[in-house]
Amino acid sequence: MQLTLMTLNLYNYVAPPAAAYEIDNILEPDQWLKKQAWIAQTIEQADPDVVAFQEVFSAAELAQLCADLGYAYFEFTPASIADDSHVYYKPGLALASKYPLDKKLTHKDIPADVFSRPPLITELNLTGFGALRLYVVHLKSKRSLLDKAKEASATELEHYMGRWASDQLRTQEMTLLMQDILLQRQQAKQGVIVFGDFNDDLSQGSLPLAFATPSPKALDTEKNWSMHDSYSLYATTDERRPTHYYGVHGRILDYILLSGEFASNYGQQIGLVTGYQCIDRHLTHSNFDEHSQASDHAAVVVKLTSLHH
Template sequence: MVRQKSIKFASFNLLNFAAPPYAFYQPEETYNETQWVTKTQFITGLIQHIDPSVIVFQEVFNPDILASLCDELGLKYFATVDTPTQDPVYANVLFNPVVAIASKIPFKQCKPLEPSHELLEYLNNLAQFKFNRTPIKCTFEIDGFGPLTIYAVHFKSQRVHSMAHILGEPDQEDPFLTLLNQTVGTMQSQISRSLEASIVYYDALKTQREKSSATLVMGDFNAHISSPALSFMTEQFPIDNEPSKFDSVGLFESFSISDNQFEFDQKPPTHYFHGEGNVLDYILASKEFSPTHPNSKVESLTYYNYASHLDPKRDDEDIRYSDHAAIAIEITI
């Protein structure tokens, strides 16, 4: 009897992983010793519980500290492709957290995702485009499965950059400024998120087509996958008994192809805002991960949501933990 092999892929937004004495965004935004010990114990315990083969992280201000933590948990392979920035006046204040990936499986290659020049030109963004957080593109060769490309992402947040400077720095309470921020500013945030997703999507499909590589896009998408900014990412090509070349690429929302989806009334929230649950974190998977697809490489796919630390009634962030659930998929091959 052939013994099945299971592999688990996870994603977790750590919420401001900045080890003291470093602060995040403002000098007073830092952890005291007790808070930091609680946070690292929480993260360590949750990762041990998940027991991932590969995990991606968001909101990482101190990659070196996270790398050591992961190494102690058996995730020996660790990578980031960018570095947070320091405040020019207060050196301990950090901005621009990065994404990271840790794995028990050796990487073949990890590199920053380079946007397609041709795609940016097509989208009229050749000169000014820059990711809010640079995605990681990481490749693996997995025994019994084959080539795999993982994209670790953290798309543009729903936070609006103030338009005050356009109006000559008016009073922040100016009703006209509030109206503009709620309309034009919100739309700009959606456009930025959609553009980032378009670049990742294009590269993922191009890699599938050219490298015949299975694909996972994992991370904090900062919007529901059905939102206008992101819904194109799971548009499906027709599935035939004899898949055509047009069926050779594409992405599925992993919960929708999981064996255990019917155990839930609906997909569990990964984040709460004013008591309302939202799904912001996703693992998108190529056809090789769909147990019912003709080209599947897996026997089963199980979806997991780790949210016991979230309190739907809490309005403010508890920095000792995280404001996001961790999510994972486990496959058997």
């Protein structure tokens, strides 16, 4: 059996007349239709079985869009909106699937309120793969962590310290995420998939700890704790493409991580990575008519093939 996965930061997915972050950040009706059309086209191009989304303010509208495309199962974390206002100040996450999602899991082992955006956790059970634990994350950005009321008047030093605080929070988020994954893997041997915008290169800061190789004296069980970047498990010599650009400088911020069950050195391997794609035409060859309401992130698509029937 094959399973195709996709992750995509939608970049302020908010249906008019609501706004994202600022009171005047409202899409015109024609802009909204263009955004909907681009998302639908991107999903249809990749044809994933499961697709994760970040920066979701209007979950009901996204659920309907996905349902129209054949994704009957949809889970989300709610966005936060100011009282007596149409302005959202914190986005949610979402996951759409062609296959039933067993349940939306609560954060029993991690304090979700520590996260800038609490992760979405659910499960999928498929023939050939068994039970898979799915996480959708959107880690803290590099933007300075400052009180919004003081942001405009903050000094250069305060902005610098705010960026440092953001990095520390992202480190804490990654630590808590791995803690939850490892605690669950102690209790149940099931495959784990993490979809997300990590807002950093996975080789930076604390993020590489997810891939740390235990010492040679480690217990056999510990050797199976590491997560794997799906790209690294795919046999390709193609140069990896950035998923986001700051001006002309590209960076890889969006990833699909897999547990040891998809690595060849794991004794209980259940599947192989048989495809990896970065859908980025809207970033590298932008056409205003077609891409004016596209995301500022590329979509990452990964294909898995099960080793069991």
